Amino acid sequence: MTLSATVLMHPRFTVGAVDRRLFGSFVEHLGRAVYTGIYEPTHTTADEHGFRKDVADLTRELGVSVVRYPGGNFVSNYVWEDGVGPVADRKPFIDLAWRTVEPNTVGTDEFLQWAEREGVEPMMAVNLGTRGVAAAAALVEYCNGEPGTRWADMRVANGRTEPYGVRLWCLGNEMDGPWQVGAKDALEYGRLAAEAGKAMKLVDPTIELVACGSSGMGMPTFGEWERTVLECTWDVVDHISAHAYYEEHDGDRASFLASATSMDRFIRRVVASADAVAARKRSDKQITVSFDEWNVWYMTGRGGGAPTSSAAGIQRDAPRIIEDVYSALDAVVVGDLLVTLLNNADRVPLACLAQLVNVIAPIMTEPGGESWRQPTFHPFATTAELARGTALDLRVDAPTTTTKEHGEVPLVTAAATVDEQTGALALFLTNRSPEPVEVTLDHLGAQVTLEGAKRMVADHDPAVHGPEHAAQAIASCWGEVDTADVRSEGNRTTVTLPAESWTAWNGTLR
Numbered sequence: 001m002t003l004s005a006t007v008l009m010h011p012r013f014t015v016g017a018v019d020r021r022l023f024g025s026f027v028e029h030l031g032r033a034v035y036t037g038i039y040e041p042t043h044t045t046a047d048e049h050g051f052r053k054d055v056a057d058l059t060r061e062l063g064v065s066v067v068r069y070p071g072g073n074f075v076s077n078y079v080w081e082d083g084v085g086p087v088a089d090r091k092p093f094i095d096l097a098w099r100t101v102e103p104n105t106v107g108t109d110e111f112l113q114w115a116e117r118e119g120v121e122p123m124m125a126v127n128l129g130t131r132g133v134a135a136a137a138a139l140v141e142y143c144n145g146e147p148g149t150r151w152a153d154m155r156v157a158n159g160r161t162e163p164y165g166v167r168l169w170c171l172g173n174e175m176d177g178p179w180q181v182g183a184k185d186a187l188e189y190g191r192l193a194a195e196a197g198k199a200m201k202l203v204d205p206t207i208e209l210v211a212c213g214s215s216g217m218g219m220p221t222f223g224e225w226e227r228t229v230l231e232c233t234w235d236v237v238d239h240i241s242a243h244a245y246y247e248e249h250d251g252d253r254a255s256f257l258a259s260a261t262s263m264d265r266f267i268r269r270v271v272a273s274a275d276a277v278a279a280r281k282r283s284d285k286q287i288t289v290s291f292d293e294w295n296v297w298y299m300t301g302r303g304g305g306a307p308t309s310s311a312a313g314i315q316r317d318a319p320r321i322i323e324d325v326y327s328a329l330d331a332v333v334v335g336d337l338l339v340t341l342l343n344n345a346d347r348v349p350l351a352c353l354a355q356l357v358n359v360i361a362p363i364m365t366e367p368g369g370e371s372w373r374q375p376t377f378h379p380f381a382t383t384a385e386l387a388r389g390t391a392l393d394l395r396v397d398a399p400t401t402t403t404k405e406h407g408e409v410p411l412v413t414a415a416a417t418v419d420e421q422t423g424a425l426a427l428f429l430t431n432r433s434p435e436p437v438e439v440t441l442d443h444l445g446a447q448v449t450l451e452g453a454k455r456m457v458a459d460h461d462p463a464v465h466g467p468e469h470a471a472q473a474i475a476s477c478w479g480e481v482d483t484a485d486v487r488s489e490g491n492r493t494t495v496t497l498p499a500e501s502w503t504a505w506n507g508t509l510r
């Protein structure tokens, strides 16, 4: 049986400009994200700074715009001053978030210089778990201050005269989570974030600040947390964070495939909470959402979870932590999550796929060995490459299904962008159904040509670790689409989507 759906597109119906920062990622001092991930001085590809060139090349191919650092949960007990200066003088410490010995070999300067060399924008987080206003303001001065004051001169003494000009700053991480070292209630956190943010902007008024939202839509204080935190921080913050991880529970494929509907509802609720605070304050300020952690994460298996229980010993030497192995099904879900982000481009200018290397990541490495792409690499890289200009406000008329986790959801989702300068069109279509769907694109008053496409089709094969398995999975589920499939008649274009697939079309709209 082939289902049918209609997508209505008009070039004047738009969502908003697509900010390149939507294609961010994340490197935390967690497991092997840093050590034997981006950094491995003994690796054959290592540059003169000790960073792996093979990983840097894949990062560039992935099209990542922003990289968040150094955490995550890690940041909540991080003393940044211990990670700068001569490496030989730096002391290891016990990172309480992941109960791992952090050698402090890579710190602020190493990361920021790596980001600069690789052309990615850094997004720094400050510790509002065990530390506060002074340490946060000092770090902004260390990174962005002109020489001639205490912390800026420390940077100069450490070999870097020019300020880094870090624009994006997170005020802590998931501060509502009981797992967070130094967790706080909304008022405690809100007041601290307001004062830290105020001091940070007094050091550098050009920075953008992200307040911690709830660490998930399922948190008992979700909504109320956003309200309280934004009431406190309204004058200083620019964005509020959202974090979400999705996984398949008990073989419930339909719910998993509809994860992006949950993300969409999450974004809408955070936006509604922010706008409610604006209304109470009679303010025209518009707070936007920094979706700075999102991905598929098998918390209940596959990656092995995090050794946060006190029973587990403290680990050393970059242990393997949450190294999830992804399938083509996961990649279809990742593609669909990107569809949701694009459809909310007006209120989500910034997002980070968590994470970049080894830790729930599109890029994997072996110490001293190969690096490779997981299936999830491809929808991200393709969207980052094709989505340009303005996101269009599409109307999708599709059959629905009722899922256990999310209730009624559409079986087809769509997003499109158009570059007004060149007319380049990108059209992203997900078919969540176990049946093929014929999609008719109704492009009112515009000429659309679909020129080529790449497609990920889910399968039922288990994800298996290793470069050969990943390459095989990709070869069988990912590839170019035959354009003979496109049927055009006047203002209508029809394509058929295979079951459980994600497709990215490129073309023109005039």
Ligand code: AHR
Binding pocket: 028, 071, 072, 073, 074, 173, 174, 293, 354, 355
């Ligand atoms: O990305 C892994 C962890 O997930 C981060 O450290 C934390 O912020 C979130 O809970």
